[in-house]
Amino acid sequence: MRRLRALPSIAILAAGYGFIFLPVVVLVLFSFQDGRLPVPPFKGFSLDWYEHVFANRRLMDGLGHSLAVALGSSAAATVLGFLAAWGLARARPRWAGAAQYVLMAPMTVSYLIIGMGLLITFNALGIPKSLVAVGAGHLVINLPLAFAICYAQLGEHQATVEQAARDLGASEAQALLLITVPMLWPALIASFCLAFTLSWDEFVIAFLLTRFDVTLPVAIWSMLRSGLNPETNAAGTLVFAVSIVLVLAVETLVLRRARRG
Amino acid sequence: MADAHVELSGLGRSYGETVAVAAIDLAIARGEFVVLLGPSGSGKTTVLGMVGGFVRPSRGRVLIDGADVTELSPAQRPTTTVFQDYALFPHMSVAGNVGFGLAMRKVPRPERERRVAEALDLVNLTGFGRRGVHELSGGQRQRVALARAIAVAPSVLLLDEPLGALDLALRRQMQDELVALQKRLGTTFIHVTHDQEEAMSIADTVVVLNHGRIEDSGPPRRVYARPRTLFSATFMGESNLIEGTVEAREGALPRIATALGPLVVPGAGEPGDAVVLVVRPEHIAPEGHDDGRPRLALGHARIASAVFQGNYVRATAISLVDGRSVRLNLPPAARIAPDDELALTAAAEDVVVLPRGA
Numbered sequence: 348m349r350r351l352r353a354l355p356s357i358a359i360l361a362a363g364y365g366f367i368f369l370p371v372v373v374l375v376l377f378s379f380q381d382g383r384l385p386v387p388p389f390k391g392f393s394l395d396w397y398e399h400v401f402a403n404r405r406l407m408d409g410l411g412h413s414l415a416v417a418l419g420s421s422a423a424a425t426v427l428g429f430l431a432a433w434g435l436a437r438a439r440p441r442w443a444g445a446a447q448y449v450l451m452a453p454m455t456v457s458y459l460i461i462g463m464g465l466l467i468t469f470n471a472l473g474i475p476k477s478l479v480a481v482g483a484g485h486l487v488i489n490l491p492l493a494f495a496i497c498y499a500q501l502g503e504h505q506a507t508v509e510q511a512a513r514d515l516g517a518s519e520a521q522a523l524l525l526i527t528v529p530m531l532w533p534a535l536i537a538s539f540c541l542a543f544t545l546s547w548d549e550f551v552i553a554f555l556l557t558r559f560d561v562t563l564p565v566a567i568w569s570m571l572r573s574g575l576n577p578e579t580n581a582a583g584t585l586v587f588a589v590s591i592v593l594v595l596a597v598e599t600l601v602l603r604r605a606r607r608g
Numbered sequence: 609m610a611d612a613h614v615e616l617s618g619l620g621r622s623y624g625e626t627v628a629v630a631a632i633d634l635a636i637a638r639g640e641f642v643v644l645l646g647p648s649g650s651g652k653t654t655v656l657g658m659v660g661g662f663v664r665p666s667r668g669r670v671l672i673d674g675a676d677v678t679e680l681s682p683a684q685r686p687t688t689t690v691f692q693d694y695a696l697f698p699h700m701s702v703a704g705n706v707g708f709g710l711a712m713r714k715v716p717r718p719e720r721e722r723r724v725a726e727a728l729d730l731v732n733l734t735g736f737g738r739r740g741v742h743e744l745s746g747g748q749r750q751r752v753a754l755a756r757a758i759a760v761a762p763s764v765l766l767l768d769e770p771l772g773a774l775d776l777a778l779r780r781q782m783q784d785e786l787v788a789l790q791k792r793l794g795t796t797f798i799h800v801t802h803d804q805e806e807a808m809s810i811a812d813t814v815v816v817l818n819h820g821r822i823e824d825s826g827p828p829r830r831v832y833a834r835p836r837t838l839f840s841a842t843f844m845g846e847s848n849l850i851e852g853t854v855e856a857r858e859g860a861l862p863r864i865a866t867a868l869g870p871l872v873v874p875g876a877g878e879p880g881d882a883v884v885l886v887v888r889p890e891h892i893a894p895e896g897h898d899d900g901r902p903r904l905a906l907g908h909a910r911i912a913s914a915v916f917q918g919n920y921v922r923a924t925a926i927s928l929v930d931g932r933s934v935r936l937n938l939p940p941a942a943r944i945a946p947d948d949e950l951a952l953t954a955a956a957e958d959v960v961v962l963p964r965g966a
Contacts (some may be wrong), residue, residue, distance in 0.1 A: 511697075512697070513683050514662075514682040530697070
């Protein structure tokens with residue numbers, strides 16, 4: 348009886364998950380297609396398309412560019428976000444509230460608007476489209492995230508611990524490097540990994556701000572223009588796999604430790 | 609005091625319109641165990657923060673060993689602090705915590721290890737150096753915080769309600785250990801608490817604070833027996849207060865008109881002064897008690913409740929004269945029961961006379 352009553356909710360749950368994950372499953376499945384078209388029926392298992400991906404110069408260049416952009420922009424976002432959070436939490440200027448809003452504001456703006464804004468600004472300044480420009484764009488979207496994650500960790504107790512370090516003779520820099528950074532290590536890793544995943548598969552800003560050297564999502568998009576092909580599925584699967592690995596890394600490294608602590 | 613170790617002169621702190629600490633003056637001798645006692649909001653932690661360098665004073669100066677440290681950072685002062693929530697470094701071992709101050713002073717590793725071991729011995733944590741902070745109990749963390757603060761051999765140790773989070777038995781034990789440690793090190797301790805029993809059991813000098821002012825300061829025995837202000841009398845232990853007015857002086861002593869009749873009590877006061885008589889519960893005894901000292905009659909009262917406490921009987925009586933409630937502690941042998949009527953007395957010299965406004 349009880350099981351029967353639970354049936355509708357199970358069905359809704361299944362439909363929800365199906366809606367979210369079915370496209371991904373189809374994408375991954377047909378990346379192994381032994382045939383020329385990534386559509387049913389599934390003709391058999393093959394790794395040929397992955398070979399194609401790794402032999403594809405354009406995709407491999409894109410992969411390298413994406414890695415460089417993601418590493419650079421995530422590291423910059425984490426360092427700047429942490430310093431902004433630490434400065435605001437410790438110095439507590441009168442305008443701290445306003446500064447917090449300004450720092451968080453980019454979260455409310457769509458990637459399209461950010462990309463267009465940067466495009467117009469860089470154009471006006473005579474800065475050409477480049478991977479560095481994309482990195483700047485990703486820094487804009489990731490800084491609020493890094494700031495919010497770090498700011499949440501810098502409460503009253505953390506302040507007292509830093510005070511204890513200074514009381515024992517630590518300079519401001521020593522307190523920051525020997526106490527604050529190690530204590531916030533999980534938050535810093537979490538912030539870096541989340542920023543990395545966002546930058547890694549971001550398309551709109553990367554599309555607007557690149558011309559010759561493109562990131563992986565942009566390279567995949569240009570392949571899609573020439574029609575469906577299991578090779579694009581394979582490339583997409585690789586992008587997805589990297590994101591999943593990072594999210595799992597955050598989960599095991601940070602969240603589990605936080606729950607234990 | 610010319611040879612004061614720590615001297616606060618006109619020290620105060622305001623937050624906007626709110627005065628946390630009014631201009632206070634206090635001289636602390638070398639090797640003294642001083643307890644700042646007061647309710648929450650009395651400014652005691654702010655005073656400690658100004659001595660440690662965490663709170664910038666709005667006025668006044670802090671002198672340690674005669675040197676003005678008012679403008680110095682916490683790191684530059686010869687003080688260390690044991691924080692209320694211990695503020696241990698969770699990512700370091702016990703030895704890492706205790707040795708942190710020495711590492712900041714660039715003490716070479718062999719000497720550092722020796723001094724860390726010494727500090728851990730002093731707080732009875734011998735051999736705990738390699739443990740993580742997370743593996744320790746509350747009492748052990750407290751000891752690590754203490755060891756960390758004494759490892760750098762500060763000239764003044766500041767303790768901000770360090771025993772507040774411990775259970776009663778452990779708190780008593782730590783009080784005894786703190787006193788023993790302080791005598792052994794000879795370091796000046798300034799300890800903040802709101803617990804008057806704790807203050808009495810550990811202090812050489814109690815400084816009673818209220819509303820950012822020093823109400824009283826002296827040895828606990830004196831502050832308890834002869835409080836200087838009404839606040840001090842009611843905050844340090846229990847008191848019965850009897851209001852009155854000085855009528856005249858009988859020889860050297862004032863005669864005070866009260867609801868219980870005229871009482872002649874040793875103390876100051878000119879005719880016309882409004883005063884309060886402070887009588888401790890243990891100083892009240894039934895009529896007939898004779899210890900050879902002149903006694904005051906405090907009128908008849910009916911016992912409302914009597915609770916046996918082991919070493920005394922804690923009783924409440926209602927005065928038949930003015931209907932007020934009277935708190936009295938009687939010897940454990942006293943056979944009293946509710947509704948008994950007693951004539952209450954107290955030795956005249958045990959009663960303290962204070963001006964009413966104080």
